[in-house]
Amino acid sequence: SQKIEQNSEALNIQEGKTATLTCNYTNYSPAYLQWYRQDPGRGPVFLLLIRENEKEKRKERLKVTFDTTLKQSLFHITASQPADSATYLCALGSKSTFGDGTTLTVKP
Amino acid sequence: EPEVTQTPSHQVTQMGQEVILRCVPISNHLYFYWYRQILGQKVEFLVSFYNNEISEKSEIFDDQFSVERPDGSNFTLKIRSTKLEDSAMYFCASSEGGPSYGELFFGEGSRLTVL
Numbered sequence: 001s002q003k004i005e006q007n008s009e010a011l012n013i014q015e016g017k018t019a020t021l022t023c024n025y026t027n028y029s030p031a032y033l034q035w036y037r038q039d040p041g042r043g044p045v046f047l048l049l050i051r052e053n054e055k056e057k058r059k060e061r062l063k064v065t066f067d068t069t070l071k072q073s074l075f076h077i078t079a080s081q082p083a084d085s086a087t088y089l090c091a092l093g094s095k096s097t098f099g100d101g102t103t104l105t106v107k108p
Numbered sequence: 109e110p111e112v113t114q115t116p117s118h119q120v121t122q123m124g125q126e127v128i129l130r131c132v133p134i135s136n137h138l139y140f141y142w143y144r145q146i147l148g149q150k151v152e153f154l155v156s157f158y159n160n161e162i163s164e165k166s167e168i169f170d171d172q173f174s175v176e177r178p179d180g181s182n183f184t185l186k187i188r189s190t191k192l193e194d195s196a197m198y199f200c201a202s203s204e205g206g207p208s209y210g211e212l213f214f215g216e217g218s219r220l221t222v223l
Contacts, residue, residue, distance in 0.1 A: 095166070
């Protein structure tokens with residue numbers, strides 16, 4: 001069956017460092033992969049979408065890579081700030097099936 | 109900036125009662141979705157809707173659930189006879205394009221508590 005795994009339920013880093021979050025999937029051949037941010041009690045907010053023919057996508061301090069051979073996407077936040085603290089979700093497929101999320105805490 | 113709006117923000121109901129959750133998607137969007145998130149768990153797909161019919165639904169979306177676009181702006185989720193396990197946050201989402209477009213815009217959710 002299809003499975004999405006976001007490694008690390010929680011990630012704690014120091015302000016200014018780069019946060020790297022991982023999304024692995026099995027039994028999928030997604031045409032694209034999305035990353036969302038979710039704050040407690042709020043709806044997910046779209047951040048980035050990367051297609052299967054794109055190796056890397058950037059938006060301001062965010063960078064996403066997509067390796068269809070490894071079946072993995074990496075999500076990077078550079079120069080992290082306490083305001084980046086949130087849960088980050090990857091989503092795949094036409095139903096936008098979500099992973100469990102990784103909760104990032106950036107300490108000042 | 110255009111946004112998806114959901115009402116009510118919180119509803120408390122007795123088991124067995126019918127509940128209707130309402131959503132106003134972004135006006136030029138054509139694809140509509142409902143998701144739910146049980147407290148502490150992942151966001152789960154329920155149903156997608158396009159051109160006045162269901163495009164896809166999950167195994168969660170059984171006969172107790174229905175969706176409707178009663179007019180040009182609202183998109184509703186009805187739960188016919190609520191169960192305790194229906195207690196969750198329900199999110200509506202919309203997108204401009206179809207499944208290959210991605211980029212869903214979510215509302216702030218309707219918290220349903222079934223007693």
